[in-house]
C-alpha cells in the first residue's frame with residue numbers, strides 16, 4: 001500500500017499512514033497491517049491496527065504505543081498479534097526497560 005502524501009506533512013518525512021521515518025519518501029511503501037491487542041486489557045474483539053514487517057515487530061509497536069511511560073525498571077506485557085482478517089493469533093511477551101544515559105565532557109577555557 002502506497003502512502004498518501006499530505007502536503008505540509010511531507011517535510012516531516014514521517015509516513016502519515018504507518019508512522020515510519022521515510023529516508024526516501026518517493027520510494028516508501030507501508031509495511032503490512034497487523035492486528036494486535038493486550039488480552040489483559042482488551043475485550044476479545046478489540047484489536048488495534050499496526051504496521052510492521054512481521055508479527056514480532058507488530059507486537060513491539062503495539063507495546064510502545066500502549067506504554068504510558070510511567071514507572072521505571074523492567075516491564076512486561078503480553079501481546080497477541082494476528083494477520084489482518086486472520087483468527088489465528090500469535091502470542092508474544094514483550095519486555096522492555098527504561099534507561100537514561102549521562103555523559104560528561106570536560107570543557108576547558
Ligand SMILES: [Zn+2]
Nearest residue numbers: 003015018030
Ligand atoms: Zn507508510
